[in-house]
Amino acid sequence: MASVQVQVETVEHLIEVRGLQKHYQSGDTQVSAIKEMDFFIDDGEFVTIMGQSGSGKSTLLSIMGGLNHPSAGEMLVDTLDLYRLSSEQRADFRSEYIGIIFQSFQLIPYLTVRENVKMPMAITGISAKKQDEMAVAVLERVGLSDKMDRLPDQLSGGEQERVAIARAIVNNPPILLADEPTGNLDSETSEEIMKLLQELNRDGQTVIMVTHNPDTSRYSKRIITVRDGRCTVGACAA
Amino acid sequence: MIYNYEKYRDKREKVLGVRKRGISFGMMVLIVSGVIILGLGGLAVPRAIAYLTTRNLDDAIYKMADSKAWSQEVVTLIANQPGVTRALTDNHDTRLVVTFNRNETGPEKFKNIFLTRRITADLLNRMDHRNRMSILKKEAEFEAL
Numbered sequence: 001m002a003s004v005q006v007q008v009e010t011v012e013h014l015i016e017v018r019g020l021q022k023h024y025q026s027g028d029t030q031v032s033a034i035k036e037m038d039f040f041i042d043d044g045e046f047v048t049i050m051g052q053s054g055s056g057k058s059t060l061l062s063i064m065g066g067l068n069h070p071s072a073g074e075m076l077v078d079t080l081d082l083y084r085l086s087s088e089q090r091a092d093f094r095s096e097y098i099g100i101i102f103q104s105f106q107l108i109p110y111l112t113v114r115e116n117v118k119m120p121m122a123i124t125g126i127s128a129k130k131q132d133e134m135a136v137a138v139l140e141r142v143g144l145s146d147k148m149d150r151l152p153d154q155l156s157g158g159e160q161e162r163v164a165i166a167r168a169i170v171n172n173p174p175i176l177l178a179d180e181p182t183g184n185l186d187s188e189t190s191e192e193i194m195k196l197l198q199e200l201n202r203d204g205q206t207v208i209m210v211t212h213n214p215d216t217s218r219y220s221k222r223i224i225t226v227r228d229g230r231c232t233v234g235a236c237a238a
Numbered sequence: 239m240i241y242n243y244e245k246y247r248d249k250r251e252k253v254l255g256v257r258k259r260g261i262s263f264g265m266m267v268l269i270v271s272g273v274i275i276l277g278l279g280g281l282a283v284p285r286a287i288a289y290l291t292t293r294n295l296d297d298a299i300y301k302m303a304d305s306k307a308w309s310q311e312v313v314t315l316i317a318n319q320p321g322v323t324r325a326l327t328d329n330h331d332t333r334l335v336v337t338f339n340r341n342e343t344g345p346e347k348f349k350n351i352f353l354t355r356r357i358t359a360d361l362l363n364r365m366d367h368r369n370r371m372s373i374l375k376k377e378a379e380f381e382a383l
Binding site: 006007011012013014042043078079080085089092093096097174 | 241242243245246249250252253254255
């Protein structure tokens with residue numbers, strides 16, 4: 001059965017990255033976005049992945065989210081080897097385990113805030129009434145209960161980010177991946193968003209944030225530094 | 239930190255397909271097929287059983303020579319013979335209809351019983367049981383019009 005092949009019994013952490021590599025072809029040149037990475041992340045951690053532009057951190061995040069096949073290595077989450085799962089199982093994995101917050105929010109402009117937040121629940125089989133209740137609850141949590149029926153362009157940048165966070169956590173995923181969550185925000189709004197992420201982490205969510213901003217990394221418990229497709233020695237937990 | 243394998247078991251089983259979300263397409267096809275098969279079976283099986291249980295049955299219809307009524311004792315005696323499914327008299331008790339398995343018994347044996355009881359009975363007709371039932375049904379429908 002598939003479960004035997006894709007489950008690894010020897011893991012000790014929620015997330016384990018083993019010998020991960022990602023290469024791709026750009027014209028005649030082979031680019032190594034990730035040369036070799038090994039690290040782990042425990043359940044309930046708030047980890048920042050830091051690195052300069054082009055260091056491979058966003059590639060790493062997309063691999064961790066089950067969105068990008070690595071060239072080699074294993075990406076283990078809760079004993080599951082993500083890239084040995086079938087594409088259908090991986091879609092279920094993303095739905096069950098992962099919430100993603102994008103730098104550019106990626107909200108659907110013609111849907112209201114409430115409808116945007118309900119989007120990830122469309123394939124879960126949850127009843128429409130329950131979906132609405134869950135969306136309202138999560139919007140209250142991020143402080144947008146009075147703006148649920150507005151369109152995204154009627155909100156400020158910080159509010160749009162909150163909608164993106166609400167959408168990411170509405171299915172109650174154990175892992176929250178944030179790609180430069182404050183990249184488009186002013187410093188005051190950034191702090192608000194970081195405090196919200198910190199609060200979610202305190203409530204038990206594992207938060208993995210990619211950033212190149214050292215100011216935002218101070219909210220996390222651990223920093224993994226990526227440089228030229230490798231985790232720098234010492235920064236990776238060992 | 240000690241990793242708790244049980245914490246996300248529910249999610250893990252959903253991903254691996256151990257725990258299904260809703261009814262799978264295969265299961266739905268199975269259920270619909272089951273309902274259709276049971277429905278068709280419900281129509282076909284009773285007919286098949288009826289055919290199997292009546293295929294060897296004949297009816298013999300007797301009448302006493304002097305048109306006397308059949309005594310209940312004789313009716314019971316005939317009904318209890320091996321191979322006889324039932325023995326019934328008509329409304330006026332003058333005709334006796336014996337339903338029997340043609341492979342096990344027949345009018346010859348009934349005749350002997352009548353002789354030992356000194357009953358003079360005429361065999362009015364012998365016919366396939368299902369044919370007779372069909373005729374009776376048609377007659378009943380005709381009378382109802």
